[in-house]
Amino acid sequence: MANEPIKVVGIESIEKRGVDVQKLIKLLTAGVGAEFTTYYYYTILRMHCTGLDGEGIKEIVEDARIEDRNHFEAMVPRLYELGGSLPRDIRKFADQAGCPDAFLPDTWEDLTSILRLLLEAEQCAIRSWSEVCDMTANGKDPRTYDIAQRILQEEVEHEAWFIELLSKRPSGHFRRKYVGQSPHVGAQGSLIHL
Numbered sequence: 001m002a003n004e005p006i007k008v009v010g011i012e013s014i015e016k017r018g019v020d021v022q023k024l025i026k027l028l029t030a031g032v033g034a035e036f037t038t039y040y041y042y043t044i045l046r047m048h049c050t051g052l053d054g055e056g057i058k059e060i061v062e063d064a065r066i067e068d069r070n071h072f073e074a075m076v077p078r079l080y081e082l083g084g085s086l087p088r089d090i091r092k093f094a095d096q097a098g099c100p101d102a103f104l105p106d107t108w109e110d111l112t113s114i115l116r117l118l119l120e121a122e123q124c125a126i127r128s129w130s131e132v133c134d135m136t137a138n139g140k141d142p143r144t145y146d147i148a149q150r151i152l153q154e155e156v157e158h159e160a161w162f163i164e165l166l167s168k169r170p171s172g173h174f175r176r177k178y179v180g181q182s183p184h185v186g187a188q189g190s191l192i193h194l
Helices: 009-016 021-047 051-081 090-095 111-136 142-167
Strands: none
Touching: 009 021, 021 051, 021 090, 021 111, 021 142, 051 111, 051 142, 111 142
């Protein structure tokens, strides 16, 4: 009896609704990999936002950086619930991330080069979480969809911040009450109720 596989009704129910769980696990692993590596690279990018102009940008990068960590924390438990896991080797984890690494540009003294890199990273995240939402929408997997759409809301907001800084177009960015607030996902990855 101890060696019998345990039936996981939560997985079985979403498979019956048409979700390819193995494909979803692959998407989630790539998505959380991108969130984790973005957190790392944004730490470096933030440190290089220097000078009078850089100080204002640094705070916005910090909001996006901490919120991306929260996205990682919010989705990893769902990955494990579905039978997935994180790679044991961080190098493999980073290599399978769903978005390219946000390396510090050689021209980092020009803040525009950092802002363009940040924008590209957010746009990749939007594509990634949109794919998860499309796969789980319409009641196919309400739990994964709920987490992914909350992450997606914050990624769209991050994109708007960096577009505003590059183009002077209004974005609706507002100062968070505290660093890492994550208005849709919640601090430390806990989902908040809207």
